[in-house]
Amino acid sequence: MKAAAIGQFLLLIMACSAVTCSSADANETDLLSLLDFKRSITLDPQQALASWNHSTHFCSWEGILCTTTSPRRVASIRLERRGLVGQISPSLGNLTFLRNLSLATNRFTGGIPPSLGHLQQLQYLFLSNNTLQGTIPSFANCSRLRVLWLHRNGLVGPFPTELPPGLRQLQISVNDLAGTIPASLSNITMLDAISCADNHFEGSIPDEFARLQNLQQLYLGANQLSGRFPRAIMNLSALTDLSLALNQFSGVVPPDLGSTLRNLLLLELPVNFFQGVLPEWLGSLENLQKISLGSNFFNGTIPSSFSNLTQLAELNLESNRLVGKIPPSFGNLPILKVLNISNNNLYGSIPKELFRIPTIVQISLYVNNLDGMIHPDIGNARQLTDLQLSSNNLSGEIPTTLGNSGVLENLYCASQIALHEQQQAHSSSLHII
Template sequence: MLTSIGVLLLLVLMGCHHTHVAMCSFNGNFTDQLSLLEFKKGISDPKQALMSWNDRTHFCSWEGVLCSVKHPDRVTSLNLTRRGLVGEISPSLGNLTFLKVLLLNLNSFSGEIPPSLGQLHRLQILKLDYNTLQGVIPSLANCSNLKELWLRNNQLTGPIPIDIPHALEKLVLSLNNLTGTIPTSLANITTLSVLDVAFNSIEGNIPNEFAKLSALQFLFMGRNKLSGYCFPQPILNLCVLVGFSVAYNDLSGDVPSYIGNSLPNLEIFELDNNFFHGHIPSSLTNASKLTLIDVSSNRFAGVVPRSIGKLSRLYSLNLDSNKLLTRNMQDWEFMDSLANCTELQEFTITENHLEGNILYMADNHLSGVFPSGLANLRNLINVGLSMNRFVGVLPEWIGTLTNVQVVLPLLENTPKVHPKSTGAIPSSFSNMSQLEELDLDFNRFDGQIPQALGNLQMLRFLNIPNNNLHGSIPKELFRISTIVQIILSSNNLDGTLHDDIGNAKQLTYLHISSNNISGEIPRTLGNCESLEDINLDHDAFSGNIPASLGGITSLQILNLSHNNLTGSIPTSLANLKLLELLDLSFNHLNCEIPTKGIFSNVTAMWIDGNPGLCGGALELHLPACPAKPLYSSKQHQSIVWKVMVPLATLLSLAMVVSVIVLWRGKQKRKSVSLPTFGSTFPKVSYNDLYRGTEGFSVHNLIGKGRYSSVYQGKLFQDRTMVAVKVFSLETKGTQKSFVAECNALRNVRHRNLVRIITACSSTDSKGNDFKALVSEFMPRGDLHALLYSTRDDGDISAFTRITLAQRICIVVHVADALEYLHHNNQGAIVHCDLKPSNILLDENMIAHVGDFGLARFREADGG
């Protein structure tokens, strides 16, 4: 608490004199004002959220501050959620004795939680979640009116305090580093409705005393170190429980058969990744409000309850990796009942012991015809039926699943008992407008590839190898702007490869080997600038190898073997610096082999079966090419026809080629295609990014520039915190900036460069072009925000917060990054926009250079 002398001194330091009578009168209570100013001194404010905190405005009108109606000079609420504040929480906040609400969540506060907050006996809500706070949770026993305590997603350590206030209703401690066991004293807080301690290192089991928590609705304890040999019995007494999760622990035992009767209000039920065994209780269907059931990765046996279809609100059912059985038609009745679950979006039952006739139901022993009950599950977004033994024709109703977004794998359903053809590929697939991946590998589909698949404007992966397809490859496929992968190998396809393939700017993998495709390889294939892997082997291609292939700078694998190609090997292929494998064997090539680039590595290329080849690297042991004959005087009569005319023709051709090259160079510069980041990068769609950033909410906006906006979000199954850079394509120059950044980051790897996790080039919900980069999240923000705060107000503490040692380290990190960019073996990269706001800091204050939208490139010259 501030003494009267301290108050006086602080007022003097604030410059109190007769011209500030309204603000600096000794007749009022200024303890709260001074406490707020002390709090401001300890932090930096890069977003200028606290600009109103000055002596020209009454402190009760400051940003985020509310005062009492009865006591106008006493603060009752301080709400600074998501203001971008950085620094430590000042103990002076403990002087705000009338405070009821303190919200500092979603900032970058570090250090420990001040113990002085434990003196706020009027405090009702305390939210400090989503910061980087450390240390132990201080005693809050004197906060006798505290109802909500939110400390989620920090770096807190130590045990859960045993003296939690008894009026508490919500206790959220997940995503920290807490240890110890669950205190039995929590059972005395009979008002508790939410207890979330997931993602910590808590041991032991759920105390038996928890049976007294009659108001508990949500109990989340997943991702800890809980253990025990029986199902937690106290849970069965919590009849109002809505959400229950103990996933990813070491619990075991049978789940009581009457659990659904004891917990009738249950909506979320997660037991996955434990050691529970026995049968899945059929009484679960009495909990009619259930929306999510996940019992995967346990040891459940027996059959799936046939009454599961009574759960009409169910949207996710995960039964993966157990020992569930089906041996007859009765055991499969649960599939028929699932047709009543019209809200179901996710259903997986992989790695079990299912047999007989019958979404992810891959890798079982299913046979018979495709289950028609799936047609009723209109909300499914992921269906998996691979690695089974289905027979018969794939029904047209499959196209009614219009919400399928990510994948529809039906691979390897060739029956072993009744090897029937599975008929044509249904044209109704074209109705699945959200489809991104179609995988029909290892089946017996015949007929032609439906032209209507060209309507799937979200399609990225088309995999139909190892079937009996015939006819030509529809040119409509090459007009899908999002297509990344086309794999049609090992079919009976014929016809020619259409010139429209040059429209597939995003195409990365093209595998059409082992077919009967003939004609020349289209020169327009060279327009597919993102290609990494081309397999056209074991076909019937003829003519010359297009020199345009040498312009695909991202190409890593080129296989043209076992065709009828003639002529020479384009020397342009020697310029492909990323090319790792070149197979031209068993054609009719007749020329001198180049000696540079890939041709200098005889272990990376194959040329067998071309008896007309000569020269090349000495290790090839090929005959030397014959010397060209010298000019003879007897040929002077035909010199015009043999020399001058060809020379004139070549000069004319050179002029034409120059014009074409210039034109193509302009076209390349106009290209906005996404350079590939390789198959090892995770796939994300526009919908993934939309959901992960809460609809690109302004609350998740962490940066904005001329060409893009950056959002923080959570992606992938483990909800990784990432930064999503969304490009403003309506701004002139943005597309060029996007391509420049992709090209700069696709092949660079350095610990002091911002790591790109993946990229997205798609369309948004309105059909507009959408491009984004997903990178690792930097919790410390950018260097500019740390260096430059509101120093014009006399606040220099933020400026001095970065120590001299840290500053030197940051300089060294940036220098290391620039040295790598300027001298890496792929050629020099010049950043062109290096400034503090483009230097990002991780939680360990390691600097990372980012934002390559203005980068320029210079090919390595070996000098």
């Protein structure tokens, strides 16, 4: 009986020793991994890693957060905006409890270590705004990864396909990636943000994108994408931000788009080959804050329904084939800051209502067929900094009330318009052409 008790006691001691050794090994692994990362840094201008030494436990080092349970393990590394120069050490892949890694806005070079793709606890990975190169490694095994930000680097290769099914945000804009956008991306149905602008992607948007019912932000601008307006987008009812700018899309914008994308806040379609009349349904999307449709082939008149967009801050319709008059009802847009309808075929006078918008900062109406005189109500536009009226058929003098705008910086006016001496003396910083 006594022998059995002694045996059980010895087993308990051995088990406790094993746990202690395991804990010590885990702590040692994390410590060595962090020190190896520090050795890979060649310049630390802010001395962000000055505390990374043996004088204190690594859980007290700057930028490090650890788990609260024993043994304490590295759970988060946050060293963004520290000016760090060097490479990302592959040893970070040994931090098996790491949930957050943020090294954004530094000067890291080299590639993204494939070992990061083995971190099964990783939820957030921020490596944006560096000078990383090479291809994007597989993150398929990072089953808990929710946010992957790799934008503003020098990454090459195809669109990443080895991604975890629970990913929510994918940011890979401003790199040198190429190829087509894979249909398999639609299998990640939890995605709420995709940004792959400013790359070299070509082809069309896969029809399978219609499955991304949680998608709220889609930024595909500045690529070589082509084809008709993507029908798959029609089903993305949660979408708030849509940017297809600077591509090669063509054809008409579907007339029923407004009935499905009711939550749109931002619509950017400039510098494509879209044609047809401006969609009347845009005026029914009451939450819209920005419309940018410039440098296309839209024709017809500007829908008066646009004046219903009381949340609109920016309207850009420049460089199209629009005709008709500027709707005076634009004066009903209470928070409009930027109005650019230059380089069209608009005619008639400039509605005085434009100058009554309290928030207006920029009005660009150049290269049209506008005529008449500028209304004295221009003095009500107290926030106006840029007024572009050149290459029209305007006449008369600029009203003396212009002097009420103490913030006006740039005035581009037609040669037929005379500038009163009071305006010439009104501000030494005013740039007049």
